[in-house]
Amino acid sequence: MFSANGFILRVLSVKRGWLMAYIELENVTFCYPGQSRPVLRDINLSIYKEGVTAITGANGSGKTTFSKLLIGILTPTKGWIKLNGQLLTSLTLAQIGRRIGYVFQNPGKQLFCETVEEEIAFGVRNLGLGLSTDQVAQKVRMVLDYFELTRYAQVYPLSLSAGEKRRLAIAAVFVLEPDLLLLDEPTTGLDPYRKKLLGDYLDKVIAAKRGVVIISHDQKFISRYATRLIKLQEGQFVEE
Amino acid sequence: MSDLDPRTKIVSILCLSTLAVFLNEPWPLLLLFVFTLLILLFLRINFFRITMRFKKLLPLLLLMLIIQSIFTAGGEVLISFHDINILTSNGINSALCILFRLLTLFSSAMIIMTSSSKDYVLALTQLKIPYEIAFMVLVALRFLPIFIEEIKDTLVAIQLRGVDLQRIPWRHKIKFYTRFLAPLLSRVMLKAHQLAITMEARAFRVYRRRTYLRLLQYSVADYVVMVFFAIATIVVLARDFLY
Known part of the structure; x- marks a missing residue:
C-alpha cells in the first residue's frame, strides 16, 4: 500500500548511517494545564x-497537539x-519557522x-533569503501560478473560499522552501484536482531532499x- | 457565598466597583481591595494565579503609575530637579489610588466566575432586562477567549514566517501589530456574523415570549448580603462626601 521504495531506502539509510533524525522526540509527554490525563504519553520518535x-489517529487522539509540539x-x-540536534526550547518560533513550514x-x-x-x-521578505525585489516578485508569481491563485493576487485573503484559503496557506509556506513541511489536514476542502496538485508538489519537495509530515x-x-x-492511539504512537 | 443568587453577586460587584470609583484616598481603597480579596478567598478563587495571566500588562501599569506620580502636582516635594518638581506626595497618593482602584475593579469582577453563564442570563432576564440583551452580554463574554485565541494564533503565524517578534525593535513590532489588526478584527467580525446566522437558524427570537424551566429565588442569605453591601456602600459614600 505504501511506497516500498521509500521504506527500503529509509531502512537502508538508517542502517548505513546515512540519515540523521531531523526531529527527535525523547519520552515526550504532554498534558494540557488543569487536566490530569496526558494527551500524549512517553513518545519516542525520530522524523527524517x-x-x-503520515500521522493518523481518531478525532481527539492528539494529532494537532503533536504538531503544535513539533x-x-x-x-x-x-x-x-x-x-536538527538543537533543543526546541532553545529556539524562537521564528528560528523554527525557518526550518519547518507549518500549515495550520x-x-x-x-x-x-x-x-x-x-x-x-x-x-x-522576512526570512532574509538574500533575494532581490525582482527575485522575490518572480518567486511569488511562480507560486501564485502553480497554486492557480494568480487571478486572486490582489484579493483580500479572508474573502476567499475555504479551499482557496487552504491553497493560499500551503502556498505561503511552500514558497519558503523549508527543510521540513508540517501539514495539518492539508487536503480538507481541496477538490480531487487540487489534491493531485498538492501531491505533485510533495513529490517535488521529496525530490529536493526535503521531508514532509502530514497529519491527515x-x-x-x-x-x-x-x-x-x-x-496515534491512546496517546502513543504505533508505527505501521 | 458561591451558592448565592447571581443577582446578589451582580449587586455586590456593582457596590464594590462603585466604591472603587468614588473613593479617592489610598487607605480606604487599600482596605476595599483587602476586603475584596477576603471575599475571593471565601469563594475559593485564587486571585494571584489569575492575575499572573496578565503579567505582560504589568509594565504598562507601572508606566501609568510613574506618569501619574510625576504629573500630579501639590503636596510635599520629595524629588526635584532645579525648579521642576519631579515627585510629590500628592503624586504618590494619586498613583496608589489608581493602583488599588484597578486591583479592586479587577478582583471584584472575578466574583462573576462563581456562577455559570446560564445563571447570569436568567438573573438578567429576571431583573427585567430583555432576553436578547442578556444573551448578547453572555455571548460577548464568551467571545473574549476566542478573540484572545485569534490574537495568539496570528502572532504565532507571523513568527513562523520569520519575524522574531521578541527580538525586533519596538517601532517594527508596532508596525507588525498594526498590520495584523485589520485582518484580526475582520476574522472576529466574520465569526460574530456566522454566530448570528447560526443562532437565527436555530430559531433565536422566533417567539416574543420566552418561558424558563428554572426560576431563580432569593434566599435569606441573599437578602442579608444585598442589604449589607447596599448599606455599607451608602454609608461609606455618604461619609466620603460629607467629610
Whole structure:
C-alpha cells in the first residue's frame, strides 16, 4: 500500500548511517494545564528529512497537539524535542519557522496580510533569503501560478473560499522552501484536482531532499504519497 | 457565598466597583481591595494565579503609575530637579489610588466566575432586562477567549514566517501589530456574523415570549448580603462626601 521504495531506502539509510533524525522526540509527554490525563504519553520518535511521514489517529487522539509540539507552540510537560540536534526550547518560533513550514488545521488563522500576493511574499521578505525585489516578485508569481491563485493576487485573503484559503496557506509556506513541511489536514476542502496538485508538489519537495509530515484522515491521499505511516492511539504512537 | 443568587453577586460587584470609583484616598481603597480579596478567598478563587495571566500588562501599569506620580502636582516635594518638581506626595497618593482602584475593579469582577453563564442570563432576564440583551452580554463574554485565541494564533503565524517578534525593535513590532489588526478584527467580525446566522437558524427570537424551566429565588442569605453591601456602600459614600 505504501511506497516500498521509500521504506527500503529509509531502512537502508538508517542502517548505513546515512540519515540523521531531523526531529527527535525523547519520552515526550504532554498534558494540557488543569487536566490530569496526558494527551500524549512517553513518545519516542525520530522524523527524517526525507519522504512523507503520515500521522493518523481518531478525532481527539492528539494529532494537532503533536504538531503544535513539533513546531514549538506547545512545550512538552516531560521529555524533550530536538530539531536538527538543537533543543526546541532553545529556539524562537521564528528560528523554527525557518526550518519547518507549518500549515495550520484552520488555514484562515494564519492569513494576516491585505492581499494574496502579499501573503505569499511576506515570509520570503522576512526570512532574509538574500533575494532581490525582482527575485522575490518572480518567486511569488511562480507560486501564485502553480497554486492557480494568480487571478486572486490582489484579493483580500479572508474573502476567499475555504479551499482557496487552504491553497493560499500551503502556498505561503511552500514558497519558503523549508527543510521540513508540517501539514495539518492539508487536503480538507481541496477538490480531487487540487489534491493531485498538492501531491505533485510533495513529490517535488521529496525530490529536493526535503521531508514532509502530514497529519491527515485522508486515507486515499496518505496511501498514495506516504512513505511512512504512524498511528496515534491512546496517546502513543504505533508505527505501521 | 458561591451558592448565592447571581443577582446578589451582580449587586455586590456593582457596590464594590462603585466604591472603587468614588473613593479617592489610598487607605480606604487599600482596605476595599483587602476586603475584596477576603471575599475571593471565601469563594475559593485564587486571585494571584489569575492575575499572573496578565503579567505582560504589568509594565504598562507601572508606566501609568510613574506618569501619574510625576504629573500630579501639590503636596510635599520629595524629588526635584532645579525648579521642576519631579515627585510629590500628592503624586504618590494619586498613583496608589489608581493602583488599588484597578486591583479592586479587577478582583471584584472575578466574583462573576462563581456562577455559570446560564445563571447570569436568567438573573438578567429576571431583573427585567430583555432576553436578547442578556444573551448578547453572555455571548460577548464568551467571545473574549476566542478573540484572545485569534490574537495568539496570528502572532504565532507571523513568527513562523520569520519575524522574531521578541527580538525586533519596538517601532517594527508596532508596525507588525498594526498590520495584523485589520485582518484580526475582520476574522472576529466574520465569526460574530456566522454566530448570528447560526443562532437565527436555530430559531433565536422566533417567539416574543420566552418561558424558563428554572426560576431563580432569593434566599435569606441573599437578602442579608444585598442589604449589607447596599448599606455599607451608602454609608461609606455618604461619609466620603460629607467629610
